[in-house]
Amino acid sequence: MTRTRRNRVRRRLVRAVIAGSLIAVGVGLGAFNDWWVALFFGIPLVFAGIAISPRASRVSELPEFRRATSPDAAQVEVEALTRSSLTADDLQPTMITATINPSNDTAYRARWITSMTKGNFQSLTDTPFTTLPPDALPPRDQADTPEFDDQPGRWALVYPAVTLVVAGALLFGVAGGWHVDGPSLSGFDSAIGSDDESSDEEDATSLVDQHRRMLDAIVEYVGPPGLRNVLQLNYQIDSPSASARVFDPATGGARSINIGDGYSNSSVVPNTERANKTFDAAAIDPDVLGSLAGQMTSAVRPFASDADLARVTIARPGPDEPALIRGTIDGGKEISRDFEVQARPDGAVAEFFDPADFQVAFDVARRAMAAAGIPVDTPVIDEFVIRGIADNTGGIDASAVQSSGGVLVDYTMPNRSGDVVVVPGLFPVVTDRPGRNRPDGFAFDATSPELFDAVRNDAMERGAIPDYDRGAVTIEMSDPPFFDEIPFAIRIDIANSDTAKGLYAPDGRFIKQGHY
Secondary structure (H helix, E strand, O other): OOHHHHHHHHHHHHHHHHHHHHHHHHHHHHHOOOHHHHHHHHHHHHHHHHHHOOOOOOOOOOOEOOOOOOOOOEEEEEEEEEEOOOOOOOOEEEEEEEEEEOOOOOOEEEEEEEEEOHHHHHHHHHOOEEEEOHHHOOOOOOOOOOOHHHOOOOHHHHHHHHHHHHHHHHHHHHHHHHOOOOOOOHHHHHHHOOHHHHHHHHHHHHHHHHHHHHHHHHHHHHOHHHHHHEEEEEEEOOOOOEEEEEEOOOOOOEEEEEEOOOOEEEEEEOOOOOHHHOEOHHHOOHHHHHHHHHHHHHHHOOOOOOOEEEEEEEEOOOOOOOOEEEEEEEOOOOOOOEEEEEEOOOOOEOOOOOOOOHHHHHHHHHHHHHHHOOOOOOOOEEEEEEEOOOOOOOOOOOOOOOOOOEEEEEEEOOOEEEEEEEOOOOOOEEEEEEOOOOOOOEOHHHOOHHHHHHHHHHHHHHHOOOHHHOOOEEEEEEOOOOOOOOOOEEEEEEOOOHHHOEEEOOOOOEEEEOOO
């Protein structure tokens, strides 16, 4: 082994040892400490170790051909060159057959393999005379003729083995000594955000991009007036595909416009909707629409931690009604249903709440009644229903919240009657009917969250309902059918269990099992 090669081997062994040490320290710090230690120290150290670790290649163990200019350089007359060009790399293994004329020594003929650039190969092909430094001369007595198959040789495998041995010895030799006592950054976790926030930012970007491209597509296929005649916009968050339906005021028909990843198309489709269902798509600011993506999802996450925005639809819910932005939220792995969250083009987002939290449900009902002009201290309420949104929530009577969950207040006043419905994620809906004879109702203030909680606790105890089903509740105060002992009663159902169905007096006193 020549001195040059011995030096190269030593340098690479040192690099292999250092690489193994860096990898071990990086893995140890990352595995036994908080995430921020892994992020800021562990991962960079591992990458640094991999970067400096000697890697095996066809030329990694070959000396690189270089000409000499020193006075003691040996004269070399090249007789043959064989270049192995299996790749497009500049450096390639090259076999040289030449006569060596060392300074002050006898000439000899040798054959050896070196790594040679294309430039040097071409130069030697044109002019087969060169010089070599004394420490790069091939041996005078060669036992075996070198072959291309000899490369990269055993040393190319020794270096990675050294790296692995050093990394393993250091990592497992230190054992439990990798933990570093430092400040906890649990508060910092929430300050810098999470994977959910990153996902929300991606959803917002996707929504903004789709909306802008859709506005351009509508102008392309229908012209600028088409923006004011949009019937519906549909955006898929995890897909580049989106669609729109645009009303044609000249024919009463409609045109479907679709966009996707690198394509768009348009076609005439059947239509029964008219101009009173159209809205101005250009009035919906893309940036405002994007900001709504995170707000919609964040509203649902306190109830469903894995919630994620699946699609967004924009349309008028009815003729001449304001356009609504409706986000469909996937409840995640633990929730079997999707949720809807509504928003308006001005950025207002409907409140999403858990009706099973009676304090919240009562507050929501009280605010909705005040907005509708329904007094809370006057006996005008015929029925007050709260239905939870858990998967196994049962029902009592058919109502506007029997599928969605939420709050229902049915009222009768001297000049009007109707109901107020507040579904989680949707704006309150107030229905008015012409006035009629008012039966004796009850005042909203006659009941309370504390009373409903007391009834639920009693029903859960009687029915042996586990605490994790506490949110699967339907409770209402009304005039129950087939029961004339008292004008109003509280009925409850928990987890759709017969043992937890009960009828209670307005003061919370248990009357009997069952709803009637």
